[in-house]
Amino acid sequence: MDTLFQALHFDQNGLIPVVVQDWKDGQILMMAWMNREALEKTLKGPHVTYWSRSRKKIWVKGEESGHTQGLKELRVDCDGDTLLIKVDQKKAACHEGFRSCFFRRSDGSSLTVTEKKMFDPQKTYPRGGKI
Amino acid sequence: MDTLFQALHFDQNGLIPVVVQDWKDGQILMMAWMNREALEKTLKGPHVTYWSRSRKKIWVKGEESGHTQGLKELRVDCDGDTLLIKVDQKKAACHEGFRSCFFRRSDGSSLTVTEKKMFDPQKTYPRGGKI
Numbered sequence: 001m002d003t004l005f006q007a008l009h010f011d012q013n014g015l016i017p018v019v020v021q022d023w024k025d026g027q028i029l030m031m032a033w034m035n036r037e038a039l040e041k042t043l044k045g046p047h048v049t050y051w052s053r054s055r056k057k058i059w060v061k062g063e064e065s066g067h068t069q070g071l072k073e074l075r076v077d078c079d080g081d082t083l084l085i086k087v088d089q090k091k092a093a094c095h096e097g098f099r100s101c102f103f104r105r106s107d108g109s110s111l112t113v114t115e116k117k118m119f120d121p122q123k124t125y126p127r128g129g130k131i
Numbered sequence: 132m133d134t135l136f137q138a139l140h141f142d143q144n145g146l147i148p149v150v151v152q153d154w155k156d157g158q159i160l161m162m163a164w165m166n167r168e169a170l171e172k173t174l175k176g177p178h179v180t181y182w183s184r185s186r187k188k189i190w191v192k193g194e195e196s197g198h199t200q201g202l203k204e205l206r207v208d209c210d211g212d213t214l215l216i217k218v219d220q221k222k223a224a225c226h227e228g229f230r231s232c233f234f235r236r237s238d239g240s241s242l243t244v245t246e247k248k249m250f251d252p253q254k255t256y257p258r259g260g261k262i
Contacts, residue, residue, distance in 0.1 A: 003240055003241055003242070004237045004239060004240055004241070004242060007235075007242055017148055017162060019150050019159055019162060021159060025157075026156075026157030026158075027157075028150055028152060028159070028215050030208065031148060031150060031208065031213040043239040073236065074236065074237045074238075074239065075233040075234075075235060075236050075237070076233065076235045076237055076242060077161065077162065077232040077233050077235075078225050078226065078227050078229075078232045078234070079232075082162040082232075082233075084159050084233045094209050095209065096209045098209075101208040101209045101210070101213075102206040102207065102208050102213075102215045103206075103209070104138075104206060104207045104208075105204065105205065105206050106135045106205045106206070106207055107205075108135060108174040108205065109134055109135055110134055110135070111134070111135060111138055111207060
């Protein structure tokens with residue numbers, strides 16, 4: 001039986017995509033990326049940690065907003081190139097104020113916001129909050 | 132209001148990651164990739180279609196196994212760089228015989244198979260079935 005890190009295939013940039021699911025209701029909250037260090041930090045806890053591709057740095061989710069994530073379950077896909085984590089999400093995952101980043105539904109042409117905002121991003125992220 | 136394709140940001144390879152969720156029970160079935168053509172084919176139906184990065188070709192999920200997916204819902208994330216689709220999955224999504232590709236759970240070091248196989252991959256994929 002492989003151990004976790006033996007089973008994982010990080011991409012050419014040393015990253016692996018992470019699907020993030022609410023551990024209670026199964027809602028998909030976001031998709032983000034980890035490098036090896038981010039995964040090690042996540043496993044140590046207490047907060048889920050990613051690699052920010054835009055800021056090119058380790059990113060403790062919620063470090064600015066307080067909307068942290070606690071790791072409840074970690075799964076690895078068949079090819080070892082994607083992670084699925086189930087998390088206990090404080091308040092909301094999306095920097096635009098929604099619980100899930102997937103707050104827009106499409107019929108194939110237009111997009112419709114189907115969720116309610118849970119906070120005002122301008123108050124929560126005075127420095128912009130962009131991941 | 133943006134239209135769907137205006138809102139999307141395909142990566143430097145022309146691809147966008149797609150999180151695939153069972154529309155009935157919310158289980159995450161797999162993560163795959165689409166290019167513009169795959170998304171257009173998916174929207175036309177009847178079967179969800181991806182871009183196979185390993186085979187470098189358009190890939191109708193289930194074309195070999197019969198385990199096709201019908202699109203039930205399409206969502207776009209805040210940054211327009213990830214799709215979430217909810218699908219009606221015929222039998223099982225994973226080419227290794229499990230309903231979900233995320234059939235292994237990890238405690239941070241070891242990996243444990245937590246799901247039951249739903250079919251024998253060697254019978255279903257005589258040509259290998261590797262995506």
